[in-house]
Amino acid sequence: MDTRSLSQHISHEYNQELEAVRSQLLSMGGLVEQQINQALQALVEGDSQLAETVVQTDDRVNQMEITIDEECSRILARRQPAASDLRLVIAIIKASTDLERMGDEAQKIGHLAVSLAGQDRPSGGYREIDQLGQAVQAMVRSALDAFARLEVDTALRIIREDKLINREYEAIARQCIDYMMEDPHRVRRVLDSMWAARSLERIGDHAKNLCEYVIYLVHGKDVRHGNLDAAERELLQQ
């Protein structure tokens, strides 16, 4: 094998490794997405068996995080990636942590769904939480799409949407406080609902983080904690 074909061979293997870990992250994302959807369904429909499945899925999600992190460390050590390859590996390390935390929140919703299934059902069902959950699900799906396709526009949109999710959660929390004051016997149930809404809101935060990594990946720009308007103007000028 001459030097040129050897280096092509190595670079082909290297690309395959990068592609493999990227695709592992997206599989992990798919599993977490399913976990969130099932957690919401279990809560809204009072399905404690489905809720148990959600709780148990968490082990697999945790294991995926460890595998992905190990693979990223191996690539950093052996391939010494630079520029956009390096940003990809760093983004994957960070994203795997966020996905794992999203899985934790889905697991919490699973536990709450089990607890709520054993209590009286509110007359209106869990309409507000269901609506919030649908919005968060859509946000997670778009964030994973943005990561898969490196779509900065989608990422910027989702980062903005997170503010709406936070506002919707706060409205639910305020309503819950009113309910508890009106009828102290419902405190346990209302509080469980409120924790579930809180977990959904946190899942939204993590989806937002994923989108921030997409922008970092594509533009090498860290838009966390910053003025998004200024960053967006700058990105559009590029």
Added chain:
Amino acid sequence: MDTRSLSQHISHEYNQELEAVRSQLLSMGGLVEQQINQALQALVEGDSQLAETVVQTDDRVNQMEITIDEECSRILARRQPAASDLRLVIAIIKASTDLERMGDEAQKIGHLAVSLAGQDRPSGGYREIDQLGQAVQAMVRSALDAFARLEVDTALRIIREDKLINREYEAIARQCIDYMMEDPHRVRRVLDSMWAARSLERIGDHAKNLCEYVIYLVHGKDVRHGNLDAAERELLQQ
């Protein structure tokens, strides 16, 4: 300059860079520790001015996370670290995220302290939260010490302690539910206290994460999500 002194020179610079980013992380840790201590003091003493200081400190913490991440990316790109140096850089990237989230929780406690300062004070003060907070403060301090001195024994101890913190938080949460059911007019105040206890519990989780990175750093072993007893036996045999 001959080759040998050049390579020594480069390696000296490289070590300085690693040391600089490690020390930046520890400074960030020191700032977050102070933020947590002040948040707890503000809450317990009803000092809303101190609470505002805590809230405002968050910008500095966020900025430190970005700076540390940038420096780690630069080191990965230019120095292509291997083995324990690589683990150090990865551990610092992960730890900066946890410290930033600890800062977020301290900021939340700051907001809650402002809200609580405007309400009636409970007759017993905030004794339980203060106790939980003291335990979490000690845990954070030890976790940062373990990181600074690469002490695996301390790290293992703190990881175990987190279970006690979680149990203490759950006891407070149960008590809060009883209070709310007994006196619905206190719902807002009791809920604010409960959120503060929850934030302290989460700070404990992040301190535990820092300790897991210490073990990864020293032994190259990922003890997250795993059976700690088995990992500990294995580490002791090394």
